[in-house]
Structure formats: C-alpha cells, structure tokens
Amino acid sequence: MTKSDLLTALGDIDEKYICKAFEKASAENVLILDERETKGRVGAMDKKKYIKNKIVPIVAVAASVILCVGSLIYITQRNNDDKITPQDNSAVTSQSESEQSDSSTEISESTPDCVYEVFNWGDNEEFAEHIYKIVSDKGFVNTTYKLQDGTTEEIIYLYEFDCIEGYSLFSRYQTGSNYVYSFYRKNGDRTGSATNEITMTWEIGTESQSALQSKIDYYNSQGYAVNEISNMPGYYYVDFDEFQKVMWCEAGYYFELQFPVSVGRINTSTHAYTGEYLFSLKKSQYIIDESGNATELDKYFSESPYELFQKRLIELQTQNPNEPIVELTYNDKLGALSGYGIGIPQGNEENVNSVEQIKEFINNTDLAGEELDAAILDMVYDLYYIKIEMGSGVYWDELLIDKDGKHIVTDYMGTARYRYYDVATKTYCSVPLSEIGFHGEFDDD
Amino acid sequence: MNDKQIIQMYWQRNENAITETLKIYGNLCKNTASRILSTPEDIDECINDALLQVWNSIPPTKPLNFAAFIATITRNTALNKYNHIKRQKRSSNQVQLIYDEISDCIHTSEDIESEVNARMLTDALDKFLDTLSDDAQTIFVQRYVLMLSISEIAKLYNYTESKVKVTLLRTRKNLRKYLKQEGWI
Numbered sequence: 171m172t173k174s175d176l177l178t179a180l181g182d183i184d185e186k187y188i189c190k191a192f193e194k195a196s197a198e199n200v201l202i203l204d205e206r207e208t209k210g211r212v213g214a215m216d217k218k219k220y221i222k223n224k225i226v227p228i229v230a231v232a233a234s235v236i237l238c239v240g241s242l243i244y245i246t247q248r249n250n251d252d253k254i255t256p257q258d259n260s261a262v263t264s265q266s267e268s269e270q271s272d273s274s275t276e277i278s279e280s281t282p283d284c285v286y287e288v289f290n291w292g293d294n295e296e297f298a299e300h301i302y303k304i305v306s307d308k309g310f311v312n313t314t315y316k317l318q319d320g321t322t323e324e325i326i327y328l329y330e331f332d333c334i335e336g337y338s339l340f341s342r343y344q345t346g347s348n349y350v351y352s353f354y355r356k357n358g359d360r361t362g363s364a365t366n367e368i369t370m371t372w373e374i375g376t377e378s379q380s381a382l383q384s385k386i387d388y389y390n391s392q393g394y395a396v397n398e399i400s401n402m403p404g405y406y407y408v409d410f411d412e413f414q415k416v417m418w419c420e421a422g423y424y425f426e427l428q429f430p431v432s433v434g435r436i437n438t439s440t441h442a443y444t445g446e447y448l449f450s451l452k453k454s455q456y457i458i459d460e461s462g463n464a465t466e467l468d469k470y471f472s473e474s475p476y477e478l479f480q481k482r483l484i485e486l487q488t489q490n491p492n493e494p495i496v497e498l499t500y501n502d503k504l505g506a507l508s509g510y511g512i513g514i515p516q517g518n519e520e521n522v523n524s525v526e527q528i529k530e531f532i533n534n535t536d537l538a539g540e541e542l543d544a545a546i547l548d549m550v551y552d553l554y555y556i557k558i559e560m561g562s563g564v565y566w567d568e569l570l571i572d573k574d575g576k577h578i579v580t581d582y583m584g585t586a587r588y589r590y591y592d593v594a595t596k597t598y599c600s601v602p603l604s605e606i607g608f609h610g611e612f613d614d615d
Numbered sequence: 616m617n618d619k620q621i622i623q624m625y626w627q628r629n630e631n632a633i634t635e636t637l638k639i640y641g642n643l644c645k646n647t648a649s650r651i652l653s654t655p656e657d658i659d660e661c662i663n664d665a666l667l668q669v670w671n672s673i674p675p676t677k678p679l680n681f682a683a684f685i686a687t688i689t690r691n692t693a694l695n696k697y698n699h700i701k702r703q704k705r706s707s708n709q710v711q712l713i714y715d716e717i718s719d720c721i722h723t724s725e726d727i728e729s730e731v732n733a734r735m736l737t738d739a740l741d742k743f744l745d746t747l748s749d750d751a752q753t754i755f756v757q758r759y760v761l762m763l764s765i766s767e768i769a770k771l772y773n774y775t776e777s778k779v780k781v782t783l784l785r786t787r788k789n790l791r792k793y794l795k796q797e798g799w800i
Contacts, residue, residue, distance in 0.1 A: 179736040180760050181691040187744050188687055189680035191756040194749070195771040 618681035625673035633666050644689045650762040651693035661696050665689040686761055743793045755786045
C-alpha cells in the first residue's frame with residue numbers, strides 16, 4: 171500500500187464522517203474559513219504570491235531587525251511589547267513592494283553591490299529564482315548565487331543579519347526526509363568597496379576531511395568562530411551546551427546567532443553521515459513564524475528550554491530517585507514558539523500521561539512483562555517529544571530520558587537503535603533501545 | 616436557495632444548479648482545491664471537473680450534506696490532478712507534507728504492495744474512524760480528507776493548535792497500528 175493509496179482511500183470514506191466534521195464546526199467558524207483569502211500555503215502559492223506574501227515579509231521583517239543594529243534598514247512599526255505584529259508586518263511588506271517607498275529607496279541606496287556565497291547541497295533552480303527575487307526586491311543588486319539540488323521543496327526560511335560584514339541569508343528546506351541548509355553570506359563590506367564571489371558546493375558523501383578542514387580554516391580566517399569537525403554520526407549537533415540551539419536551528423524558524431553551529435546531515439536511508447561544517451553566526455534571537463512575523467525570543471522566556479529542561483530533570487530526579495521515567499516540564503511560552511519546544515503542551519493535559527498516571531496504570535493493569543513494558547513505553551512516548559514546525563507542517567519527534575537522567579535519547583536514527591547523548595562522556599552513541607533501559611516492543615516503522 | 620433546492624435542480628437536470636452551486640460553494644471549492652493545487656489554472660480546472668462530477672453524480676446520489684459532498688469531490692478531483700502533476704514536476708508542498716505525515720502510518724515503500732483493493736481499504740478506514748473519539752475523528756477527517764491546515768482546524772473547532780497536533784499524532788499512530796493489525800501493512 172502506498173501513501174497515495176491511503177490518501178485516495180481516505181477520500182472515499184463514508185460520507186457520514188465528513189458530514190460530521192462539517193456539522194461539528196460552528197457556522198461562524200466555517201464562515202471564517204470560507205471567507206479567507208483563497209490562497210494556498212507555502213507550496214501551493216504561485217511564485218509571485220509566494221514572494222509577495224511569504225518571503226518578502228520574512229526578509230523584510232528580518233531586515234528590519236538588522237537595521238536596529240546596523241542602522242541600515244528602517245523598521246516601520248513595533249507595538250508596545252516589541253513584537254512585530256501582522257499589521258506591522260503588512261506595513262513592512264508594503265514598503266518592500268513599493269519601489270517608490272522611502273524605505274525601499276533607502277535600502278537600495280545604502281546597500282552595496284554584493285555577492286552571495288552559497289553553501290548548498292544540490293541544485294534547485296526554483297529556489298534560486300526565489301533568492302534572486304528576494305534580493306532583487308530588497309534592492310540588492312549584482313547578486314549572484316548558485317544552487318544545486320533538483321529535488322527540494324519550497325520550505326524556505328531566510329534570515330538576514332549582520333554577519334561580520336554585510337548580510338547573510340540563511341535558508342532551510344527539505345528534500346524528502348532530509349534537510350538542506352543553505353547559508354548565504356554576502357561578501358564585501360557595507361560600502362561595497364570589496365566584493366568577491368566565492369561559491370562552494372557541497373556534494374553529499376564526497377566531502378573529504380581535508381576539504382572540510384579547508385572550509386573551516388576559511389571560516390576562521392573570515393572571523394567565524396569555527397569549532398572542530400567531527401565525524402561522529404549524527405543529525406545536527408555541537409557541544410552539548412549548545413544542544414537546544416542546534417535543535418532550534420533544525421526547527422528552521424529559530425535563529426540564534428551567537429553560537430557555533432554545526433550543520434551536517436545524515437542520509438536517513440543509510441544512516442551515513444554525509445558532511446558537516448561549522449560556522450558562527452552573530453546576532454540576537456528571533457522567532458520567525460509562518461506569517462513572517464518576527465519576535466525576539468527573549469520575549470518568550472528568560473531561560474532557555476535547555477535550562478528549563480535540565481532544571482526540571484534535576485528536580486524530578488531528586489524527588490523521585492527511583493522513578494524509571496521523568497516528566498519533562500513544559501513552559502507554555504515554549505508552546506508559542508514556532509520552533510522548538512520540549513514537553514507537554516498546556517491545554518492538552520487530558521492527552522498527557524503523567525508519571526502519576528503511569529504509576530497508577532502499572533498498579534492497576536493486568537499486563538506484565540514485555541506487554542507492560544510496551545504499554546509503558548507507549549505512555550512514555552506521549553510524555554516526551556520534540557516539537558518541530560516547518561512551514562505549515564508540524565513534526566513531532568519523541569525524546570526519552572533514561573532512568574538515570576543521563577541519556578537524552580532521540581529516535582533520529584529512524585530505527586529502533588536509538589541515538590543518545592551521554593552527558594558524562596559527552597559522546598553520542600547509538601544502541602538498541604533495550605540497552606538503555608527500555609524494553610518491549612518498539613515500533614520502528 | 617438552499618441545498619435541498621439545488622439538489623432538486625440537479626435531479627431535474629437543470630443546468631442552473633451548477634451556477635447556484637458555484638454561488639454558494641464556490642469559495643469552498645476554491646479553498647479546497649487550493650489546498651492541494653498550486654496554480655490558479657489548475658484550481659479552476661479542478662473546480663470545473665469537480666462540478667461536472669457533481670452533475671454526473673446527482674442523480675442518483677442524494678448527498679446527506681451537500682457542502683461535505685462537494686468538498687469531498689473537489690478534494691478527490693484535486694488530489695487526482697495533483698498526482699498527475701506530481702508525476703511531471705514538483706507541486707504543492709502542503710500536500711507533500713500531508714503525504715509525509717500520513718506516511719507515518721504505512722511503510723513508504725511503494726513496492727511493498729502495488730495492488731490494493733481500494734474498497735476494502737476504505738471500509739477498513741471507516742471502521743477505524745468508528746473507533747475514534749468525536750474530536751479525533753473530525754480532526755483527522757479535516758486534516759487528511761479535507762486537507763485543512765493545523766491552524767484552520769484549530770480555528771474551526773476552537774481548539775488549540777497543540778491539541779490538534781497531538782490528536783493527529785496519536786491518531787496516526789493508532790491508524791498505523793490498526794492498518795498493521797488488519798494486514799494492510
């Protein structure tokens with residue numbers, strides 16, 4: 171059975187279910203949907219609309235952010251809590267759209283000719299067109315780009331920031347189950363006196379250690395804080411201390427730009443590690459949501475998710491030293507992030523099995539042995555997960571904490587062999603699930 | 616003009632039925648199609664095809680809920696078109712996303728089973744839907760049948776987006792188990 175078969179079959183389900191879905195919605199709410207502007211979401215829009223409605227606002231907002239620092243771009247409006255509201259965003263967009271606007275003129279005049287340095291895997295002409303349009307709309311001229319990847323979709327996130335000198339665009343998009351990150355750095359300074367083109371293409375699986383090293387040397391020479399290269403199989407990671415930041419990066423919306431970022435990718439079919447490079451990005455933290463609204467991360471919480479995570483972990487370990495599982499706390503502010511969050515969404519408590527519930531379940535169930543393990547595991551799975559949102563989609567990845575709280579276990583490997591981070595040794599390992607304290611059936615489809 | 620009257624017009628083979636349908640459900644059709652298709656041309660073509668199908672289906676069909684009936688036909692027509700387009704080029708990412716999500720429930724390998732009995736599968740899905748709570752059922756149908764976005768579903772039922780996401784996650788997991796039990800995967 172294929173996905174297509176399943177979706178097709180779903181279209182033929184009994185009419186009563188569809189009627190019910192219709193009838194259950196309030197007439198008022200249906201009206202809201204019915205009267206919305208008819209447009210597709212990211213991929214369903216035509217390019218022009220996409221640029222106009224999605225990319226331009228994102229870039230415009232991000233550009234506004236830069237101006238606060240770089241004094242180059244004019245930021246239009248901010249509401250009292252500094253969150254750029256949709257209304258603000260519209261204003262920014264309108265400015266971008268209007269070639270006659272002061273802001274646009276300002277950008278154009280103050281922005282030097284530039285060249286974007288592109289690090290990418292593959293070729294994607296369509297994406298290249300987007301980039302070209304974006305930089306054109308923003309008044310960037312003489313921009314060159316090179317993109318190679320023919321199989322990617324259009325989930326694109328752009329970030330523009332003051333990176334050493336000039337601007338950069340950071341993008342992320344998806345190729346099937348893989349992710350492609352692109353990093354565009356504008357060479358030359360703001361006066362445009364020095365521009366040069368450097369295009370680097372990464373080929374999957376062919377990057378040698380020396381080639382990687384040369385790139386790192388290059389980044390170091392450019393002022394980036396580049397760390398080591400590791401050949402450790404993994405998804406995206408840097409030091410454990412940077413764990414959450416990397417995860418945020420993976421989420422695509424979040425851009426924390428003052429940390430070394432290791433970008434790599436794993437072939438999800440072969441689990442072969444295919445490449446990695448590290449670079450340092452600079453600037454503050456922003457969340458850019460689906461509508462292109464940017465909000466400073468600090469507005470959401472004072473502690474990082476990782477700090478919250480660790481704090482809660484220690485707390486729970488102290489409270490329940492023999493508890494085989496721990497409950498991750500959840501900060502409701504995290505739930506608002508269009509990026510990355512750990513925990514249980516507030517407001518969904520009815521769907522969440524707490525530790526207490528699990529204990530109660532254990533005491534009252536007739537299940538035993540592997541069946542019990544499997545049942546508990548299933549409940550544990552409901553406890554921990556990582557929320558990743560991309561475009562209009564949401565992905566949930568489970569995250570388990572082992573009984574000692576020493577291992578953070580993820581299923582990124584996509585199999586029953588789990589990858590975990592050993593806090594003590596600061597190494598990543600991949601082991602069968604059973605070896606880290608969990609037994610029973612694990613559905614690894 | 617209400618649904619009953621429009622349906623009556625279809626039964627009478629009165630072509631104004633199509634015009635009336637478009638007046639009332641044009642947006643619905645367009646929204647549904649645009650969730651799946653990319654270009655205005657494709658969307659318009661899909662709506663035309665869907666209306667033709669409605670015309671051909673009534674009679675003998677007597678829809679229980681005309682809006683749901685039209686939305687479903689439009690959805691299926693659009694999906695067919697999408698599949699056709701996809702074979703030629705990449706298309707709507709939203710649909711690809713839904714494909715990716717729904718693939719949680721099955722093995723993605725297209726060569727596992729190339730031939731399926733669609734009717735039996737649909738029956739199985741009906742049975743599965745019967746096992747779901749009302750909330751889970753409606754959310755699932757809105758997402759995977761009518762292809763609404765998470766936020767749209769949340770708005771529609773006054774749920775939080777988190778609730779929608781979590782419910783979908785659980786339902787997909789359950790569906791996978793169910794399909795496995797039933798021998799579909």
